[in-house]
Amino acid sequence: MAVRVQARQLGYGYPGRPVGRDLELELGAGEVLCVLGPNGGGKTTLFRTILGLLAAQAGEVRLEGQPLEALARSEVARRVGYVPQGHVAQFAFTVRDVVLMGRTAHVGLFAAPGAADREAAERAIEALGIGALAERVVTELSGGERQLTMIARALAQGARALVLDEPTASLDFGNQVRVLREIRRLAAEGYAVVFSSHDPSQAFLAASRVLLLARGGALRQGTPAEVITAENLRLVYGVEVHVAPLDGTSVCLPVL
């Protein structure tokens, strides 16, 4: 199994303000890692470190075996696709233009996207089933449609690993399910996927592994069944939760 994303003794955070340390992570093709943790628990900080947007405070990140510091920005972009949290569309680009921007790392500095880039963008659009939206402008899309557009853009990057920061945040129930289904499908195609969530049940639905972050760093890592227990959730979130088996998987239900 090809290791796509790897972290060794990783310390992440900001100079003088460490957020987490000694994180060990290894993610291969077809694996889905769900990162859970409270607000301010460092999920986004960890993602930014994995993507090289924030310098590691200790240890190292490797992408497809290469140390992150040795890679140019465009080389990172060809190894990890990124779907940022709560993308706010500023200008009325069409969906097709937005997805095409995913090809940046493959387009020369002074060039415009070529036929191969356009094909890659169309494939990504088709893969997400948003062909009908291609000429619509992103500022007029619903939250769910916009999120699918952002995933299509990440696919167009041509990376084999994807990092999605709270991809289901502020989506309605149906769109949450659609995004989770998309994550499972991508993993089945051989992508390595990392996503963060506020809903522990989503880990049972879509993830093969779970990383539970508390303030101060990683708390547990393992399969959903190992990590998502009433005790761990109480530790991290400070609330009582029922973890109940249902139809071969499990659901989390808070106790009020």
Place this chain on the structure above:
Amino acid sequence: MTGRSRAFAYAGSALVLVLLAALAFALGRFPISLSELLQIAANKLFGTDYAVAPSAETVVLQVRGPRILAALLVGAALAAAGTAYQGMFRNPLVSPDILGVSAGAALGAVLGIFFSQSALVIQLGAFAGGLAAVGLVYAVGANVRRHDPILSLILAGIVLGTLLGALIALLKYLADPYNQLPAITYWLLGSLAAVSPGDLALAAPFALAGLVPLYLLRWRMNLLSLSDDEARALGVPVARLRIAVVCAATLMTAAAVAISGIIGWVGLLIPHAARMLIGPEFSRLLPLSMVLGAAFLLAVDTLARTVAPIEIPPGVLTALIGTPFFLWLFATARRAWQ
């Protein structure tokens, strides 16, 4: 927007530009007929030998020709710079004048005039002043994080503009009232009346030096409309790209200011109009914006020299059109620029 309606937008605006240029040659205190105009053009371009009144030829080639070229160059340069600034600052309300670039460039140029420097030094002073102004405004806007970033950017530009205005006023007060003051006043009012072919030859390379990088980076410019994290994750070294684009846009603004002095509003108005017609995709937006900018300033300048017995400064006309437009934009903020 489909490919066909995009083609219509390009063809339509190019046609308007050509018609306006013909009109600009024809209109004025000394009217030139269309046939005279075509004959002079044919004589010059194809070496034909139509008999044309020498006075008509002088008006077309010596008087109106340079002025029309200057209007086209300044309009296109200001519109291109405005398009770049708006995309780069992710903000539809910024423009060379609001960011203080024009005022900075004017101060640089006025300093050059004050110390009786050569035209080239005045030009370089305009560039340095513009660059310093936009750098300051951006630094203030980026560091005042507690406020709405759009608002702090605009306020920083206005405050800096006031300061630059005070410095310019000081220089005017100190300047020699017979030689320097008229030159300074002419600059600050903005006019194309006294443009010489020499001015054009000096400024055109600067404008071109700004346009070439913008044109080369035209697709990549789109990435600057994303958040920095997003653009970097897509493989763009954002900081370097932003510096390159700021320099290019400021160079174009300085070149325009060097020819015509400060003519406001073009860099704000035109990119909006172009974006409404064709959408925000920069490689499609830049050419249309330049054509519209050229056409707009040519129309304004032609009005400025024909509607009244004395010339009206074109900056006055652009302000008359621009102020209501800006207010409307402010009132309808989000929708208008999408």
